[in-house]
Amino acid sequence: MAMKVNRAKIYEAAQELSNWGRWGPEDQIGTLNLVTPEDVAAAAKLIKRGKTFALGLPLDEKIQSGLFGGRWNPLHQMLATGTDAVAGVQDGDGKAYLRYADDAINLPMQCSTQWDALAHIFLDDKMWNGYPATLVDVQGAKKNGIEHTRDKMVGRGVLLDVARWKGLDSLPDGYPITNADLDATAAAQGVEIRRGDFVIVRTGHQERCLAKGDWTGYAGGDAPGLAFETAYWIRQHDIAAICADTWGCEVRPNETDEANQPWHWVVIPAIGITMGEIFFVKELAEDCAADGVYEFFFCAPPMNVPGGCGSPINPQAIK
Numbered sequence: 001m002a003m004k005v006n007r008a009k010i011y012e013a014a015q016e017l018s019n020w021g022r023w024g025p026e027d028q029i030g031t032l033n034l035v036t037p038e039d040v041a042a043a044a045k046l047i048k049r050g051k052t053f054a055l056g057l058p059l060d061e062k063i064q065s066g067l068f069g070g071r072w073n074p075l076h077q078m079l080a081t082g083t084d085a086v087a088g089v090q091d092g093d094g095k096a097y098l099r100y101a102d103d104a105i106n107l108p109m110q111c112s113t114q115w116d117a118l119a120h121i122f123l124d125d126k127m128w129n130g131y132p133a134t135l136v137d138v139q140g141a142k143k144n145g146i147e148h149t150r151d152k153m154v155g156r157g158v159l160l161d162v163a164r165w166k167g168l169d170s171l172p173d174g175y176p177i178t179n180a181d182l183d184a185t186a187a188a189q190g191v192e193i194r195r196g197d198f199v200i201v202r203t204g205h206q207e208r209c210l211a212k213g214d215w216t217g218y219a220g221g222d223a224p225g226l227a228f229e230t231a232y233w234i235r236q237h238d239i240a241a242i243c244a245d246t247w248g249c250e251v252r253p254n255e256t257d258e259a260n261q262p263w264h265w266v267v268i269p270a271i272g273i274t275m276g277e278i279f280f281v282k283e284l285a286e287d288c289a290a291d292g293v294y295e296f297f298f299c300a301p302p303m304n305v306p307g308g309c310g311s312p313i314n315p316q317a318i319k
Helices: 007-017 030-034 038-045 082-086 179-189 205-212 230-237 262-271 282-291
Strands: 053-056 075-080 102-106 114-116 154-161 198-202 241-244 274-279 295-299 311-312 316-318
Touching: 007 154, 007 230, 030 274, 038 154, 038 295, 053 282, 075 154, 154 179, 154 282, 205 282, 230 262, 262 274
Parallel strands: 154 198, 198 241, 241 274
Antiparallel strands: 053 316, 075 102, 114 274, 114 311, 154 295, 295 316
């Protein structure tokens, strides 16, 4: 059973699990330090069939239509079109011209499938590695920006299909995935969690929304997710990143009324782990269930945005 959470438990966990200073006072990538070049080379050997799975949702999904404000869905706008070209708008004097299409996109950095940077969440007035939260200002993050991870998001990926292990299409809203659930899922799948892994947890929640064609409540509403106690599991296993198919990875409603997203308070600013949210794992999960192989080569570089507090991504799992 998941632990009961209050403010005292949050601060206790943050202190006990803190990685501050572990990789030096200037570190800005946290647990991604756990991935070695040897790990990446070994992960490449997991590619047996050359089958690739794209784990990013389309940037036209209406996933921001929930309860969490301040974010909007991607706005895709055409700057030049084929209809312009055929109409002669681009022809100029009719001699030297180029007919073309151009477009632009306007979107939040925490939009659709994404990484949360280590500058994204604060523990009171500090962020990862003890840097002052005030170092994130209107010009972006002066420390812990997403750009520092631009060449780090690659290694051994592991899918923990908790919903399938439970015999469910989707875990129910409000279900807290415990440490025991994670361990039992890994054991049932015959996969070992190793230092430096990129762990992806499947709840089935996103697939439920896709099947219904209804994203109401997905962004900030009730959802299955990781229990607060899994912060200890993450630190114990020394994984590189934690990802899920839900909007915020952790269970909602939260396990306390004394903090919003209490698990976030610990895992990002204290442990220093990069978090992946809104991963599309349906096709990967089906393939893993079919061949019994739940490990793969994983690659998911963020956009190289200096000072960014997150980044949309299209992760790749290759088996």
